[in-house]
Amino acid sequence: MSVALVSGSAGLIGSETSKRFHAEGFDIIGIDNDMRSRFFGPEASTAMARMQLQKSLKMYRHEDMDICDNGRIDSLFGALGRDIKVVIHTAAQPSHDWAARNPHMDFHVNALGTLNLLEATRRHCPEAIFIFTSTNKVYGDTPNHLPLVELETSYEIDPSHPYHSGIDEMMSIDQSKHSLFGVSKLAGDLLVQEYGRYFEMKTVCFRGGCLTGPAHAGTELHGFLAYLMKCTAKGLPYRVFGYKGKQVRDNIHSHDLVNAFWEFFKAPRSAEVYNIGGGRHSYCSMLQAIDACERISGRKLNWSYVEDNRLGDHVGGSVVSRSSGGIIRNGTTSTIFTGSLMKFTMLFGRPSNRSCYASPVSPSRRRGLAAKSVLYDARMLEAFPDFVAAIQRRCITSGQTQRVVLSNV
Ligand SMILES: NC(=O)c1ccc[n+]([C@@H]2O[C@H](COP(=O)([O-])OP(=O)(O)OC[C@H]3O[C@@H](n4cnc5c(N)ncnc54)[C@H](O)[C@@H]3O)[C@@H](O)[C@H]2O)c1
Numbered sequence: 001m002s003v004a005l006v007s008g009s010a011g012l013i014g015s016e017t018s019k020r021f022h023a024e025g026f027d028i029i030g031i032d033n034d035m036r037s038r039f040f041g042p043e044a045s046t047a048m049a050r051m052q053l054q055k056s057l058k059m060y061r062h063e064d065m066d067i068c069d070n071g072r073i074d075s076l077f078g079a080l081g082r083d084i085k086v087v088i089h090t091a092a093q094p095s096h097d098w099a100a101r102n103p104h105m106d107f108h109v110n111a112l113g114t115l116n117l118l119e120a121t122r123r124h125c126p127e128a129i130f131i132f133t134s135t136n137k138v139y140g141d142t143p144n145h146l147p148l149v150e151l152e153t154s155y156e157i158d159p160s161h162p163y164h165s166g167i168d169e170m171m172s173i174d175q176s177k178h179s180l181f182g183v184s185k186l187a188g189d190l191l192v193q194e195y196g197r198y199f200e201m202k203t204v205c206f207r208g209g210c211l212t213g214p215a216h217a218g219t220e221l222h223g224f225l226a227y228l229m230k231c232t233a234k235g236l237p238y239r240v241f242g243y244k245g246k247q248v249r250d251n252i253h254s255h256d257l258v259n260a261f262w263e264f265f266k267a268p269r270s271a272e273v274y275n276i277g278g279g280r281h282s283y284c285s286m287l288q289a290i291d292a293c294e295r296i297s298g299r300k301l302n303w304s305y306v307e308d309n310r311l312g313d314h315v316g317g318s319v320v321s322r323s324s325g326g327i328i329r330n331g332t333t334s335t336i337f338t339g340s341l342m343k344f345t346m347l348f349g350r351p352s353n354r355s356c357y358a359s360p361v362s363p364s365r366r367r368g369l370a371a372k373s374v375l376y377d378a379r380m381l382e383a384f385p386d387f388v389a390a391i392q393r394r395c396i397t398s399g400q401t402q403r404v405v406l407s408n409v
Pocket of ligand 1: 037065068091135185207212216
């Protein structure tokens with residue numbers, strides 16, 4: 001038996017991971033105790049996602065377990081032993097603001113929970129590959145000290161700066177304000193690296209910016225794009241904190257991140273670290289995100305501005321891996337993915353069809369198209385006739401390949 005053990009399996013990244021590794025033939029053991037509803041209230045519960053996994057994945061087994069409960073974690077790993085081929089650790093307390101309210105709990109989940117999973121892996125299945133969802137917050141507010149240029153609706157890194165096209169993993173993680181959440185995640189990140197270096201296990205940290213996708217249970221404190229679109233669609237009030245709303249978010253779709261997990265699984269290394277973001281193709285400022293949600297939904301967002309920024313928030317810049325601009329070094333995974341696709345997905349709450357961004361748009365196919373064009377699968381669009389009608393004027397269909405090219409949706 002080949003087991004993929006997924007912590008946080010009912011969350012945004014965990015559920016996508018469970019589905020993907022299940023499709024690749026793994027038995028999935030999912031650990032999730034719906035802690036998200038304890039952090040953020042019932043609207044953030046991931047219980048529904050858990051039920052869907054149980055219903056739709058034949059080889060999925062759920063463990064309603066707290067990763068902080070070292071005894072139960074160790075027993076579970078002990079029972080499965082070397083059948084565990086990969087551990088994908090996505091469970092976390094994910095919010096800056098919540099961490100400041102309860103630093104002990106935050107550190108327990110993010111640091112100690114990570115240690116429990118690493119140690120259980122080392123004891124019972126040391127050959128298993130350990131994949132950790134870290135965060136770009138490990139760099140603290142250092143990105144804010146880059147030379148930033150204020151534009152009409154966003155902050156940009158000075159075009160002459162080497163990090164203009166993305167911040168790589170050589171940025172210091174030291175001497176900056178991280179927020180307590182940033183610190184607890186960094187503790188987990190360093191532990192994961194150390195188990196790679198010290199014990200020579202195959203471990204990796206993926207440091208994401210804003211992760212997004214249809215499975216996000218968005219709330220004010222976490223899951224900004226999902227929550228923003230929810231507020232726009234439902235007429236709920238939304239607050240923007242500081243930086244004139246020009247702070248930039250680097251968004252990556254859960255599907256693309258999980259693709260990167262898969263590529264790493266196929267060609268693992270020890271103690272690897274990758275920044276992983278959508279890069280220039282998919283980042284946007286708060287103001288731009290609001291504008292996009294309003295254009296897509298045809299509704300005005302009821303938003304207000306709060307002068308004080310969130311502590312530890314990033315102002316500008318996207319994160320990219322040193323390995324070729326956001327594309328994981330050893331694989332074919334493409335993170336070419338535009339904000340348009342993400343907004344589309346957020347609006348309709350449907351998983352996007354992988355074929356629409358499994359391969360980058362080749363230069364020859366892009367010729368004559370706007371710089372931000374993206375290929376979509378026409379079959380996906382058929383499911384949303386209203387949306388298609390709204391964008392038809394901007395579509396060019398290529399009948400043979402069943403694909404649609406959209407620009408600037
Ligand atoms: N979403 C983002 O924008 C973002 C950005 C950077 C990094 N990350 C990291 O990616 C990972 C996944 O994020 P996500 O957006 O999928 O989060 P999520 O909140 O959607 O999913 C996390 C899941 O873990 C579960 N969980 C939390 N604590 C647990 C515990 N002690 N025991 C068992 N289960 C527990 C929650 O119930 C939830 O279902 C996290 O490690 C997060 O820090 C997320």
